[in-house]
Amino acid sequence: MSPSPTAIRKTVEAYLGRHPGERDALAGLLAALDRPVDLTARTTRPGHVTCSAVVIDRQGRVLHIRHRATGGHILTPGGHIEPGDRTLLAAALREVSEEAGIAPGALCLTRQLLGSPIDIDVHDIDANPSKGEPAHCHYDFRYVFYLAGEEPPTIVLQDAEVSGAQWLPQPEVTSPTLRAKLIAAGLDGRPEPVNASALIHNGAGRYLLHLRDHKPGVIWQSGAFALLGGGRTHDDQSLEGTLLRELSEEVPDLRLEDVKPYAVEAATSIDGLSVPVQVFTGRWGGNTDRLRLHEGVLVRWFTPDELDRLRLSPATRDLIRQHAAENPPDTGSAVAPAVWDGGSRTVLNGVGVHLHLEDAEGRVLLGLRHPESKYAGDTWHYLAGRCEQESALSCLVREAWEEAGLVIDPADVELAHVVHVVDAPGSLPLMQLVFRARRWEGTPEVRETDKCLDWQWWPRHELPDRLVSYTRTAITAISEGRAYSQLGWPPAARTAPPTVPTAAGTDDAQHDRSLGGDAS
Incomplete structure (x- = not known):
């Protein structure tokens, strides 16, 4: 299902919060969002939404392709939204995959943009009599991605629409507005974590895992056990700040001790993007039953040998086992097992x-x-x-x-x-x-x-x-x-209440004392 007008408006308003001077330039888009039309349909007039992918390699260069439909103009990959595009960002990913053969897994988000458009460009499109299309305009949402790997992937062009490709330095980017924003953002093409999660242990060999809600296509790692944590926002000052904010939203009663970076885990987003996750370790030894859980199904302690029973990311499973091997249980913190007491009739049940x-x-x-x-x-x-x-x-x-x-x-x-x-x-x-x-x-x-x-x-x-x-x-x-x-138990015998024998001549006061009475 294509992005809704509400989702598009939310994206536009967040963009204008960073670029308030562009509100007049986007007045036509905002007015169109107030009309009962589908702005993602290519037949909507006088304009509709399109999406582009700004792909940056490790040298800071930007991928451009030569579109046949534009008379050979060199542009970033992009095009119209399709009915199956879940979000605007997903539409941009599909376009770069179709036109340049770069799969979403070869790309990742940037710390500076975090999946928000770097630019919303408004440009006119000439009439195309051969397709029966009058002149109209495109509201182009441009999303930035870094290459996840060191080497640029092999470009596989969509011959029907694309006649060539090249990587251009940012000062040579063909769109003036995009060029200015790229240079101002300081995008160097080097990926860094944009998500944070917590490898929480109790010091006694147990690890805390979170069972996520089962909402495929909506929640990342839907219906699976995972580490607590989430994605960075523009307001987070650091990834540790991201982690602490996420924990306060998900389990507000949990207070971690000794929080420190541990490793970077590779994950995959709902849209198929590569997601580098900064994993922090932290210690907590509380009772999960007393935690208020605001997101997901439950949180629970597990030992490393129980992990194979769970629906769990292999990378997370390996990370927990690695930490367990490096950090043997603190026997002083472990819960002592129940034992038989030779002098008591109390037994373990x-x-x-x-x-x-x-x-x-x-x-x-x-x-x-x-x-x-x-x-x-x-x-x-x-x-x-x-x-x-x-x-x-x-x-x-x-x-x-x-x-x-x-x-x-x-x-x-x-x-x-x-x-x-x-x-x-x-x-x-x-x-x-x-x-x-x-x-x-x-x-x-x-x-x-x-x-x-x-x-x-x-x-x-x-x-x-x-x-x-x-x-x-x-x-x-x-x-x-x-x-x-x-x-399986023997029949319970009926027993008489205990009696207290008294010797001849015992007075009432002594009898009271033997039963715990007050003889004063």
């Missing part, structure tokens, strides 16, 4: 979380576990997981996304049943928490094929024969309104 979902027909969602699964292979079971260093609700939300692609808001969850299970004498007791979600987003899909083969909705009175026993117990108990059940 594991905690599992389970998702009880019912569709509109009252059917329950169950998954068929992989035959080679370590637990309950080839058997149906709730969507479930074992709590790690996290709250039960965080575990539930994470497992729902990782296993089935379901997005659940903790506010829509309630505890439906608890099953206290011991599989065999002497084995680890398990407190199995079953949560019911009243609402969710998404359709169940198999996302961890090594654990689950299929998701199906089952009527409660027609449950599969091969069903985990405590799952069957929980489903039955929930339908009956019971909150607790237990499996």
Whole structure:
């Protein structure tokens, strides 16, 4: 879908904020934006929007091509907007790809412009009787890109429209307005990071990752885990300032310690551009459940050996593992594991979380576990997981996304049943928490094929024969309104309340003292 009038106006107003003296020159464009017309259509009269790409190499030279349609004039690559162009910038990228064969991945944004047009040029176009086009004007939005690589890419010209190409020094750029703005901006063609992200660790071997919203074409790295951070703005004084601003917008309660540059990561934008990202390291050891999250689905701690389970950029995965290898866990900060106390009857209990979902027909969602699964292979079971260093609700939300692609808001969850299970004498007791979600987003899909083969909705009175026993117990108990059940434990013996023996002749005051009473 082509850029909307609102998006175009926003771009124009931001441009005029930097070039207020050009408002009169763009009065026709602003007036056209008030009319109910599609300014991106080439048939719109008396004028319409076009886009150009100003590509600068490492020597500061600007790519020019010879357009056949303009009688051989040497210009920067550019042309009309197509219906599939998501933004004006995307239209400029498509034009340079079509006319010069330079793919978006070979280009990157500049720190000075950050994806804003360097120039909006208004020029007249002569009538073309052979195409039935009257005289009109173009409002040309010009976007600057650097070459991401050291060497210029091979130019592959679009023969039907282009007859030649050359790199011109900036003082020789053919457009006077563009030439003046290029020289004033000091664009040297050398890429530098325009995004910043945070490699956040707790000093004990865990790393904080952010699950982004699943909005393809709108959000960068949509639906994937990523580092917190974002793109630089014109108001940011430094990349560290960019990072701190992004963190305050995404997770305002998070306060990093020992922030310092670590590495530059190569990423790819929604439009396919190369994006150098300055990665900072920072330390934080708080509870993710207490963070207010203003963007995305969740934030959670992971260890490096858990990363292969996540949808995560390979570059980010490698960066975390590199940092982990260079920075062994600080054992003084690590959480001590639970241990048996030889002088106490207190023992460790594991905690599992389970998702009880019912569709509109009252059917329950169950998954068929992989035959080679370590637990309950080839058997149906709730969507479930074992709590790690996290709250039960965080575990539930994470497992729902990782296993089935379901997005659940903790506010829509309630505890439906608890099953206290011991599989065999002497084995680890398990407190199995079953949560019911009243609402969710998404359709169940198999996302961890090594654990689950299929998701199906089952009527409660027609449950599969091969069903985990405590799952069957929980489903039955929930339908009956019971909150607790237990499996594998010996029957609880009924015991009398403790008594306090008294010797002959003991007076009432002594008896009161033995029970903790007040004998005064």
